[in-house]
Amino acid sequence: MLRIVMDSAGDFPPEDLERLQIDVIPVNVHFGERTFLDGVELSREMFYRMVREQRRVPTTSQPSPYQFAEFYRRIARPGDTILSVHVTSGLSGTFASCQMAARELSDEFHIVPFDSGGGSAQMGFLCMEARLMERAGTPLERILERLRQIRAQTQIILTLDTLEFARMSGRVRALQAALASVLRIKPVIELRDGILELSERVRTRRRSLEHVVRRIRERFGSIPLNVAVVHAMDMPAAQILFSLVRNQLHTRRLIVVDLSVSVAANLGPGTVGLVAYPAGEV
Numbered sequence: 160m161l162r163i164v165m166d167s168a169g170d171f172p173p174e175d176l177e178r179l180q181i182d183v184i185p186v187n188v189h190f191g192e193r194t195f196l197d198g199v200e201l202s203r204e205m206f207y208r209m210v211r212e213q214r215r216v217p218t219t220s221q222p223s224p225y226q227f228a229e230f231y232r233r234i235a236r237p238g239d240t241i242l243s244v245h246v247t248s249g250l251s252g253t254f255a256s257c258q259m260a261a262r263e264l265s266d267e268f269h270i271v272p273f274d275s276g277g278g279s280a281q282m283g284f285l286c287m288e289a290r291l292m293e294r295a296g297t298p299l300e301r302i303l304e305r306l307r308q309i310r311a312q313t314q315i316i317l318t319l320d321t322l323e324f325a326r327m328s329g330r331v332r333a334l335q336a337a338l339a340s341v342l343r344i345k346p347v348i349e350l351r352d353g354i355l356e357l358s359e360r361v362r363t364r365r366r367s368l369e370h371v372v373r374r375i376r377e378r379f380g381s382i383p384l385n386v387a388v389v390h391a392m393d394m395p396a397a398q399i400l401f402s403l404v405r406n407q408l409h410t411r412r413l414i415v416v417d418l419s420v421s422v423a424a425n426l427g428p429g430t431v432g433l434v435a436y437p438a439g440e441v
Contacts (some may be wrong), residue, residue, distance in 0.1 A: 161242060161293050162235045163286050166222065166253050167197040168246035170389060170416040171283025179290040184230045186253070186421040187220045197420045206420045207392055207428060215302055216324050217242025219421045222287050227260035231268060237418035240269040240299065244285050246278040249354045276310045277350050280387030280416055280434040305439065313436040315350040316374050318367035320408065322346050349369065368396065372403045383411040383438045390431040391423040397431055411438035
C-alpha cells in the first residue's frame with residue numbers, strides 16, 4: 160500500500176486529508192522553554208493566544224530522524240511504500256531528517272522523500288494529486304513525474320501584515336524587512352527557488368491583495384488552475400482575495416485554508432496569499 164505523508168508546514172482542508180488518507184507529521188514549535196507538537200499539542204487558537212500574551216514569536220524545528228522513524232512505524236506496515244512530502248529544504252531541515260530516517264528504515268519500508276520546493280497548500284495539492292493518481296492505478300514513477308511538474312509550475316505569493324515576524328525568524332532578509340518597516344508598507348513576498356524574497360512594496364492592504372492576484376494572472380493567463388487562498392488569522396482578507404480570484408482567474412479547484420502554525424510562526428498573523436498551479440486531468 161502507498162502511504163502518503165506530509166509535515167505540518169503543509170495545509171489542506173481537514174476533511175480532504177481524511178478522505179485522501181494523508182498522514183501529517185507534526186513540526187516542533189518552541190515557546191521559550193516549552194516545546195509543542197504542531198497540531199497535536201498546539202492548536203491554532205492556542206498559538207495565537209500565546210503570541211498575543213507573550214508578545215514574542217516562537218521558533219520552529221523539524222521533526223528529528225527519530226520522530227520520523229517512530230511516526231512511520233505507527234502509520235505503516237513493514238513492506239509499505241511511503242511517499243513523504245516536505246517543506247522546502249531551502250528553509251527547513253525537515254527534508255534532511257526525512258532522508259536520514261529513510262536510510263535507517265530501508266529494511267522495513269520503501270520510503271520516498273520528496274522536497275516540495277515550497278510549503279503550505281502546495282504540499283496539500285501534491286499529496287492530493289499523488290493519492291488520486293495512485294487510486295487510478297498510476298505507477299509511482301509517473302506520480303513522481305507529475306509531482307516534479309507541479310513543483311516547477313507552482314507559484315506561491317503572500318502579502319504580510321508586517322515583516323516583523325519574518326525578520327525575527329530570519330526567513331526574509333533583515334535589510335529588506337527594515338526597509339519595509341520604515342516605509343510602513345504592506346510587503347509582498349514570493350517563494351523563488353525555495354527561498355522567500357521580497358518582491359513588491361504596496362501601500363495598502365487592498366492593493367497588496369490585488370497585486371497578488373495580478374501576479375498569478377500575469378504568469379498563468381486564462382489556463383485552468385488549482386488555487387488555494389491561505390491566511391493566518393485574517394478571514395476577512397481571505398474572503399476578499401477569494402472573490403478577486405473567482406472573478407479574475409480560471410479555477411478548476413479553489414479552496415480557502417488556514418496557514419499552519421509552523422508557517423504562521425515565521426511569517427506572522429495577518430499573512431494572506433495564494434498558492435496556484437495549472438490543473439491537470441486528475
